[in-house]
Structure formats: structure tokens, C-alpha cells
Amino acid sequence: xxxxxxxxxxxxxxxxxxxxxxxxxxxxxxxxxxxxxxxxxxxxxxxxxxxxxxxxxxxxxxxxxxxxxxxxxxxxxxxxxxxxxxxxxxxxxxxxxxxxxxxxxxxxxxxxxxxxxxxxxxxxxxxxxxxxxxxxxxxxxxxxxxxxxxxxxxxxxxxxxxxxxxxxxxxxxxxxxxxxxxxxxxxxxxxxxxxxxxxxxxxxxxxxxxxxxxxxxxxxxxxxxxxxxxxxxxxxxxxxxxxxxxxxxxxxxxxxxxxxxxxxxxxxxxxxx
Numbered sequence: 001x002x003x004x005x006x007x008x009x010x011x012x013x014x015x016x017x018x019x020x021x022x023x024x025x026x027x028x029x030x031x032x033x034x035x036x037x038x039x040x041x042x043x044x045x046x047x048x049x050x051x052x053x054x055x056x057x058x059x060x061x062x063x064x065x066x067x068x069x070x071x072x073x074x075x076x077x078x079x080x081x082x083x084x085x086x087x088x089x090x091x092x093x094x095x096x097x098x099x100x101x102x103x104x105x106x107x108x109x110x111x112x113x114x115x116x117x118x119x120x121x122x123x124x125x126x127x128x129x130x131x132x133x134x135x136x137x138x139x140x141x142x143x144x145x146x147x148x149x150x151x152x153x154x155x156x157x158x159x160x161x162x163x164x165x166x167x168x169x170x171x172x173x174x175x176x177x178x179x180x181x182x183x184x185x186x187x188x189x190x191x192x193x194x195x196x197x198x199x200x201x202x203x204x205x206x207x208x209x210x211x212x213x214x215x216x217x218x219x220x221x222x223x224x225x226x227x228x229x230x231x232x233x234x235x236x237x238x239x240x241x242x243x244x245x246x247x248x249x250x251x252x253x254x255x256x257x258x259x260x261x262x263x264x265x266x267x268x269x270x271x272x273x
Contacts, residue, residue, distance in 0.1 A: 197266055
């Protein structure tokens with residue numbers, strides 16, 4: 001009898017998941033991957049509806065705090081002030097690493113520069129360098145594009161590449177990752193940074209050195225997995241514990257072998273077992 005009740009409860013829980021719309025909001029970096037996960041999962045779970053939107057990591061976590069999303073996607077860890085807001089609201093949450101991402105520095109294909117040190121990148125985005133000839137390129141004005149401050153990619157780049165220094169006021173802040181790619185592709189002197197999965201033939205990846213120019217490594221799936229590429233970061237899901245029953249089947253799928261195959265197929269770095 002107890003087994004029957006247990007199985008019935010499980011069936012009800014599964015039905016509750018499939019009958020509801022799960023809302024996912026946040027990181028633009030994670031957007032293509034989360035959309036592919038959702039699309040594949042919905043094909044296998046009849047009646048399931050998963051709605052995925054971007055806007056930035058900060059936007060996703062803000063939505064988690066105010067209760068307008070079930071899962072917040074983020075390309076950075078949750079901040080202390082965000083934790084405090086959840087705590088003040090009496091909400092407990094869980095953090096799951098769902099994939100890894102190589103962060104690519106991109107320039108226009110017409111740019112002759114193909115490699116930069118971390119120090120040179122810092123100089124470009126802080127405004128120390130304003131012309132490509134200062135870093136081995138042509139006599140051409142540098143036009144730096146960045147994500148907005150609500151972006152987890154912005155936070156990560158500032159911390160890991162710029163040693164927490166501030167961006168120059170001349171940096172053009174873009175509302176979405178796709179806008180960075182488009183702008184760099186259309187501007188000869190442009191430089192920007194995006195998740196590796198967003199790169200295409202209209203922009204050029206830069207090889208990066210974190211040992212002051214001794215070794216330059218280009219971003220790729222292989223160099224991210226073997227950890228030779230220096231700008232790699234975890235990607236996160238955050239959700240409230242009260243909706244765990246509702247979101248757990250989808251998260252289990254994301255972390256499964258099938259879900260991690262999708263990670264590779266879309267251009268991200270799978271979790272290493």
C-alpha cells in the first residue's frame with residue numbers, strides 16, 4: 001500500500017511538472033544552450049512548456065528574487081547583495097553548474113592583430129591603448145565594445161581579464177551578446193568579448209596569453225577542455241528550493257549524458273565527469 005501511495009505521489013509530481021510552464025530567464029551567454037535544452041526536453045516530455053528568455057545574469061537573478069522566473073541562468077556566481085535579498089525574503093535557493101564556457105575576445109576579420117596578452121586587453125578596455133598600432137597593429141582607432149554591467153560576462157571579464165579595473169568611458173556598452181558580435185563584424189577597428197558559442201565567420205577570435213606573451217592560446221572546445229585556454233568559466237542555474245519538484249526533471253536532463261552532448265553540439269564546454 002505504501003509503495004502504491006509513493007508511486008502515486010511520484011506520478012502526481014511528474015504531472016505537475018509537465019502541466020506547468022517552467023520559466024527560465026537570465027544570461028545571454030547561456031541563452032542558445034538553454035533554448036536547445038528546452039526544445040529537446042519538450043519533445044520527449046509531452047505537454048511540457050519551457051519558456052526561455054535572456055536579458056543578462058543580473059536580470060535573471062532579479063527575476064528569481066521577485067518570483068517571476070523558476071530558473072535564473074547566470075554566467076557568474078550569485079552576488080552577496082543578491083543572496084541577502086533572497087534571505088530577507090525568506091527564500092532558499094540552490095546553485096547548479098550546468099556547463100562551462102570559453103570567453104572569446106573578437107575583432108573584425110580585417111584587423112591584422114591576431115594575438116594579445118592579458119595586459120594588452122586590460123589596456124585596451126581601460127582606455128590606456130586607443131590605437132591598434134600601440135599593440136602591434138595598423139594605425140587605426142580602437143573601438144571597444146562591452147556588455148552592460150547587468151551581464152555576468154561583463155562581471156567575469158572585468159574580474160579575470162581586467163584585474164577588476166574599470167572600463168573606459170569610451171567603451172560602448174551593448175544590451176546583448178549578439179549586438180557585440182554584429183557591431184564588431186561591421187567596424188574595422190572594433191574589439192569585443194563574447195561566449196565562444198556566439199563566434200562566427202564574420203568576426204575573428206584572438207589568441208590570448210596569460211604568461212606575458214610567452215604562450216598564446218586560441219579559444220576552442222579542445223583548449224577549453226584541456227584547460228590550456230585561460231579564459232574559461234562555469235555557467236549556472238539558480239532556482240528556489242520550493243520549486244525543486246517542478247524543475248528537477250529538466251535539470252536532471254541537462255546534467256545527463258544526453259544533455260551534455262547538447263552542450264558540445266551548441267559550442268559550449270561539457271562538464272567533466
